[in-house]
Amino acid sequence: MLLYGIFMFLEYGFSSYVPVIARYGIVGAQGFGLTAAWLFLSQWTLKHSFNNEAYAKFWNDTFYIRGLIGWILICDYSLINQFVKHLIKQDSFTEQEQHSLQLRKEAELFKLRQQLHPHFLFNSLNSINALIGKEPKQARVMVQQLSEFLRHTLKKEDNDLITIQEELDDLRIYLSIEQVRFGHRLTIEESIHADCLEAKIPPFLLQPLVENAIKYGLYGTTGQVNITINGTLANNQFTFVITNPYDPDAVNTKGTGFGLESVRRRLYLLFARNDLLTVINGTKELTAEDKTMKFFEASIKIPVVPKDAGSQI
Structure with a gap:
């Protein structure tokens, strides 16, 4: 004792x-x-x-x-x-420190996500308003597409994993809305390898890149703009490349815009890497209507997980 x-x-x-x-x-x-x-x-x-x-x-x-x-x-x-x-x-x-960091990371990811949608929603509603008087059928189609896009995006979280096929389906809904807005001026060339469609990635990493390409490719111009989208899978990494021409006289090319910076920050928060998003500005040229149109290329590399993996990171 x-x-x-x-x-x-x-x-x-x-x-x-x-x-x-x-x-x-x-x-x-x-x-x-x-x-x-x-x-x-x-x-x-x-x-x-x-x-x-x-x-x-x-x-x-x-x-x-x-x-x-x-x-x-x-x-x-x-x-x-x-x-x-x-x-x-x-x-x-x-x-406790790791839990606190995780909460801060999730809060920042949520904030970045919420900042992406208002600008797109504002433009879409303005386009619908313009179409109601002239083309009410097109306006109804756009409302339905916008509703479907928002329904898909609101139910997903940053730490969820979705297949590349699901991400591309959401992206195509977004592009269909933009094509209603810009009509024949916007053409899309898409080349996505079929062997990567079942791999899983975090959601909403591709749409901001396409939105950036449309913004800097069509705003300030009146002619037709062709945006190319290429996707390949190699070494457990999905590479997504978007190329768009732009008129340097019509677009202020300083900076890469909030969309790209938000994607870069989200990639760092999700994968702790700063090298997954690269941009190339002014490396190619073409001449159209006595104008020199430069190209802007954004390339994103997303680590993928096997198709039989869980639904969260």
């Missing part, structure tokens, strides 16, 4: 914060006091229990050795106990 009481004291003796240097001194002093109490109480108990002079002499001769061994054992136990407690606290702190 005496030893049990000593160990319980050592177990809960440091319930409040004590500086590290002072802690070692307290451990030594505490060990000395507990060892002394253990020695004298044990000596008194054993002598009265056995009442043997030979045993009493043996006890006296080994008194200091017993004390040293007891002090070392008690101090060792106390230090090990404090070290284990420190590890437990450190693990708890690390877990």
Whole structure:
């Protein structure tokens, strides 16, 4: 019972914060006091229990050795106990910190997602308003397409995984809305390898790139604009490349726009990498109607997971 009481004291003796240097001194002093109490109480108990002079002499001769061994054992136990407690606290702190970082990441991802939709929704509603008087049938079609697009996007989260086929289906709904807005001026050339359609990626990484291409390809111009979309799968990585021409005299090309920066930030939050989105500006040229039209190319590389993987990252 005496030893049990000593160990319980050592177990809960440091319930409040004590500086590290002072802690070692307290451990030594505490060990000395507990060892002394253990020695004298044990000596008194054993002598009265056995009442043997030979045993009493043996006890006296080994008194200091017993004390040293007891002090070392008690101090060792106390230090090990404090070290284990420190590890437990450190693990708890690390877990709380990771949980806090995860919550901040999810909040930022949600904010980025919410910032992407209002601009597109505003433009779509303006287009519907313009179509209602002139082409009411087209306006109804656009309302239905917009409703379907919003229904698909609102039920998905950033940490969900969807197949590339599902992402492309949502992208095609978006493009159908934009083609109603711009009519024959917008043409799309799409080349997506069939072997990558069942791979899984986070949602809403492709649409902002296409929206950026439409914005910088059609705004400020009156002619037809062709946007090419290419997708390939290699080394467990889906590469999605969008190329659009733009008129440098009609478009302010400084910066890459919020859409691309939001995608870059989302990729970093999801995969902890800054090299997954690259842009090339002005590397190709074509001449149309006595104008030099430059090309803007955005390339995104998305790590994919197998089709039999779970539904979340």
